[in-house]
Amino acid sequence: MKIWHSTTFRFAALVFLFQIVAAAVLLLGPALLLRSQSHADAVAVAETLRDDLLDAYHEGGRPALSRAIDARVSRRVERASVLLLATPDGTRLTGNLDHLPPDLPPGAPYALEKLPRSGHASPEAMLIQSVRLRDGSILVTGTVVETERQVLALLERTSMIALALSVVFAAFAAYVSTRLILNRLRASVATLRDVREGRLSRRVPADDTGDAFALLGSEVNQALDRMAALNDELKLATDALAHDLKSPLTRMRAALDRAAQHVEDPLAQPFVDQALTESERLMAIVETALSITRAEAGMGRESLADADLSELLETVAEIYAPMVEDQGRAIVVVAPAALHMRVHRQLLDQALGNLVDNTLKYGAGTITLSLVPEADGAAVIVADEGPGIAPERREQALRRFTRLDEARSGWGAGLGLSLVQAVAHLHGGTVELRDAAPGLAVRIRLVEPPPRA
Amino acid sequence: MSQKILLVEDDADTADFIAKGLDEAGFTVDRAANGRDGLFLGTDGGYACIVLDRMLPGLDGMAVLAALRGAGLETPVIILSALGSPEDRIKGLTNGCDDYLVKPFAFAELLARIRLLIRRGAPAAVAETVLRCDDLEMDLLARRVRRGERVIELQPREFRLLEFLLRHADQVVTRTMLLEGVWDYHFDPGTNVVDVHLSRLRKKIDEGEARRLLHTVRGAGYRIGAEP
Numbered sequence: 001m002k003i004w005h006s007t008t009f010r011f012a013a014l015v016f017l018f019q020i021v022a023a024a025v026l027l028l029g030p031a032l033l034l035r036s037q038s039h040a041d042a043v044a045v046a047e048t049l050r051d052d053l054l055d056a057y058h059e060g061g062r063p064a065l066s067r068a069i070d071a072r073v074s075r076r077v078e079r080a081s082v083l084l085l086a087t088p089d090g091t092r093l094t095g096n097l098d099h100l101p102p103d104l105p106p107g108a109p110y111a112l113e114k115l116p117r118s119g120h121a122s123p124e125a126m127l128i129q130s131v132r133l134r135d136g137s138i139l140v141t142g143t144v145v146e147t148e149r150q151v152l153a154l155l156e157r158t159s160m161i162a163l164a165l166s167v168v169f170a171a172f173a174a175y176v177s178t179r180l181i182l183n184r185l186r187a188s189v190a191t192l193r194d195v196r197e198g199r200l201s202r203r204v205p206a207d208d209t210g211d212a213f214a215l216l217g218s219e220v221n222q223a224l225d226r227m228a229a230l231n232d233e234l235k236l237a238t239d240a241l242a243h244d245l246k247s248p249l250t251r252m253r254a255a256l257d258r259a260a261q262h263v264e265d266p267l268a269q270p271f272v273d274q275a276l277t278e279s280e281r282l283m284a285i286v287e288t289a290l291s292i293t294r295a296e297a298g299m300g301r302e303s304l305a306d307a308d309l310s311e312l313l314e315t316v317a318e319i320y321a322p323m324v325e326d327q328g329r330a331i332v333v334v335a336p337a338a339l340h341m342r343v344h345r346q347l348l349d350q351a352l353g354n355l356v357d358n359t360l361k362y363g364a365g366t367i368t369l370s371l372v373p374e375a376d377g378a379a380v381i382v383a384d385e386g387p388g389i390a391p392e393r394r395e396q397a398l399r400r401f402t403r404l405d406e407a408r409s410g411w412g413a414g415l416g417l418s419l420v421q422a423v424a425h426l427h428g429g430t431v432e433l434r435d436a437a438p439g440l441a442v443r444i445r446l447v448e449p450p451p452r453a
Numbered sequence: 454m455s456q457k458i459l460l461v462e463d464d465a466d467t468a469d470f471i472a473k474g475l476d477e478a479g480f481t482v483d484r485a486a487n488g489r490d491g492l493f494l495g496t497d498g499g500y501a502c503i504v505l506d507r508m509l510p511g512l513d514g515m516a517v518l519a520a521l522r523g524a525g526l527e528t529p530v531i532i533l534s535a536l537g538s539p540e541d542r543i544k545g546l547t548n549g550c551d552d553y554l555v556k557p558f559a560f561a562e563l564l565a566r567i568r569l570l571i572r573r574g575a576p577a578a579v580a581e582t583v584l585r586c587d588d589l590e591m592d593l594l595a596r597r598v599r600r601g602e603r604v605i606e607l608q609p610r611e612f613r614l615l616e617f618l619l620r621h622a623d624q625v626v627t628r629t630m631l632l633e634g635v636w637d638y639h640f641d642p643g644t645n646v647v648d649v650h651l652s653r654l655r656k657k658i659d660e661g662e663a664r665r666l667l668h669t670v671r672g673a674g675y676r677i678g679a680e681p
Contacts, residue, residue, distance in 0.1 A: 251557075252557075253559075257559055260672050299540070315636050315638060326649060
C-alpha cells in the first residue's frame with residue numbers, strides 16, 4: 001500500500017496544508033503591510049522635509065539653507081528628522097549627522113542605514129537620501145525609523161513563534177479530522193467484518209445524524225437484511241422440502257419393509273436390501289438437513305443439559321474404535337479427567353460422529369479427539385494426519401450440500417460439516433478448520449450458556 | 454395365549470402395516486384410529502404394550518399418555534412420532550412413555566422394542582451377578598467371561614456390549630438399541646459401526662465353537678441365544 005495513494009493520508013495532508021497557509025497569511029500579511037506602510041510614511045515625511053529645505057535654498061542660497069537646517073536641528077521640532085549639508089567634497093557643514101555616509105550616491109532612492117546622530121548615544125535605523133545642490137554641495141535628508149523597526153522586528157519574531165505553533169495545531173487538526181472520519185467508518189467496517197466471520201445478525205448501530213456515514217451504515221444494514229432474508233428463504237425452502245419428503249419416504253420405507261419380509265426369490269433379495277439401505281440413507285439426509293435448520297434457528301437450546309464432555313469424547317472414541325482399528329489407525333482422546341458443561345448431548349454426539357466418520361472416509365493416520373477448557377466454555381478438536389483441506393476451500397467445506405470432491409460418495413450428502421457448524425452455533429460458538437500439519441483439525445468452540453433463569 | 458397389543462394410529466396405511474407385522478409375529482392387535490378410542494380401550498387394561506401415535510385427531514398422543522398414567526396404568530407405552538427432533542423425544546420420555554420411535558422406522562425395530570418392553574414389564578428376578586447363555590457365562594462381579602472351560606478376554610467395551618446382549622438373551626436387539634443401551638448414544642452413525650463391534654465380539658465368543666451363540670437377524674439386528 002502506497003501511503004501517498006491513501007485517501008486518508010491525502011485528506012490529512014490537505015487539512016494540514018490549508019491550516020498552515022491560513023496561519024501564514026494571517027500572521028505574516030499584517031506584518032508585511034505594516035512594514036510597507038511604515039516605509040511609505042517615513043519616506044513621505046523625509047520628502048516633505050527635503051522639499052521645504054530645497055525651497056529655502058532656492059530662495060536664499062546656501063546660507064538660507066544652512067540656517068533652515070540649524071533651526072530645525074536646534075528646535076528639535078521634528079525629532080525624527082535626519083539632516084546634513086556637506087561641501088561637494090563631502091565635508092560636513094551643518095546638520096545632525098557627524099559625517100556624510102560614504103555609500104550614498106546623490107539622487108539614489110531612499111536607503112536604510114544604521115548611523116549615529118549627533119547628540120545620540122547609539123546608531124539608529126534611518127531612511128536617508130542625498131541630493132546634489134546647484135552649487136555642488138550635498139544635502140542629506142531622512143527620517144529615523146528605529147522605533148518602527150523594533151516594533152516590526154518584535155512582530156516578526158512573535159509571528160514566527162505563532163507560525164511554529166500553528167504547525168503543531170495543523171498537525172493536530174489533520175489527525176483529529178481523519179480520526180473523526182475513521183471513527184465514523186469503523187462501525188460499518190466492524191459490522192461487515194463480524195458478518196463475514198459468521199455473526200450474521202450484527203448490524204451497524206443506528207445513527208440519526210443523517211450524514212453520509214449514517215447513510216452508509218443504513219445501506220450496509222439494508223444489504224445485510226436482504227442477504228439474511230435470502231438466507232432465510234433458502235433455509236425455509238430446504239426445510240419445507242425435507243418435511244414434504246418425509247411422508248412419502250415413510251410410506252416407501254414401510255412398503256419396502258414389507259417387501260423385504262415377503263420376498264421369496266433369492267435373486268430379488270439383494271435388490272430389496274439395497275433399496276432399504278438407500279431409503280435409510282435418504283431419510284438420514286432429510287433428518288440431518290432438518291437438524292441443521294433447527295439448530296441454526298436456535299431450536300433445542302432448551303434441551304441443553306449438564307454433561308461430562310470428557311466422557312462424551314471417550315464414548316465417541318469407544319464407539320468408533322473398532323472401525324478405526326480396522327483401518328490400521330488409532331483413535332486417542334486427550335481430555336481433562338472431567339469437564340462438565342451444559343450441552344445438547346445428542347447433537348454434539350452427532351457432530352463428533354460426523355467428524356470421525358469424515359476422517360475415516362477421507363483422512364489418514366491417528367485420530368485425536370481433544371478437549372480444551374476455555375474461560376467461557378470449551379473447545380473440542382477432532383484432528384487427523386491426512387491430506388487436510390486447502391485453506392481456500394475451507395469455507396466452502398462448511399456449506400450445505402457441498403462436497404469438495406464430487407467423486408466422493410457417502411452417507412451425509414455433504415451435510416456433515418454444516419451440521420457440525422450448526423451445532424457449534426447452537427452452543428454460541430464457531431467452527432474452525434485448521435491445518436494440523438499434517439492433517440485437518442476441526443475445532444468446535446462451545447460457549448457455556450448462561451445459567452437458566 | 455398370545456399377548457395383546459393396543460395400536461393407536463390414525464394413518465390407515467401405517468396401522469395396516471404395523472398390525473399385519475405384529476399379527477405375523479404372534480401378537481393379538483386391537484386398533485384405535487383416534488385418541489379417544491385409544492384411551493377408552495387402553496384404560497380397559499389387559500394389554501401387554503400400547504403403541505401410540507403422537508399426532509392423533511381428537512385427543513393427541515401425549516394427552517392420551519398423560520390420561521393413562523393419570524389413571525395409574527403401568528402398561529408400557531411406545532410412542533411413534535413423525536417429530537424426530539431430540540426435544541420431542543426427550544419430552545415424550547419425561548412424560549411417561551417407555552420408548553420413543555421416530556417415523557419412518559423399520560418394523561423389525563418396532564418389534565424388537567415392543568418385545569423388550571414386554572419383557573421388562575415382567576417381574577424381574579433378583580439382581581443377577583452371573584449372566585448365562587448356554588455354556589457362556591459372565592460373572593459381573595469378577596468381570597470374567599467363560600465359554601465352557603475357555604476364559605474369554607474382553608475389552609471393557611466388549612464386556613458392556615456382551616452384558617447388554619446377555620440381559621436381553623433370546624431377543625432381537627437392533628443396532629440403535631445397542632447404541633442407546635450400551636453407550637446412551639442417540640444418533641445412528643449410519644455406517645456399519647455397530648456391525649464391526651459385533652463381528653469382533655463374535656470372533657471371541659463363537660470362533661472354534663460347535664454351536665454359535667451370537668446370531669445376526671437379517672434386516673433387524675442381533676440376537677444371542679442357544680437357538681440358531
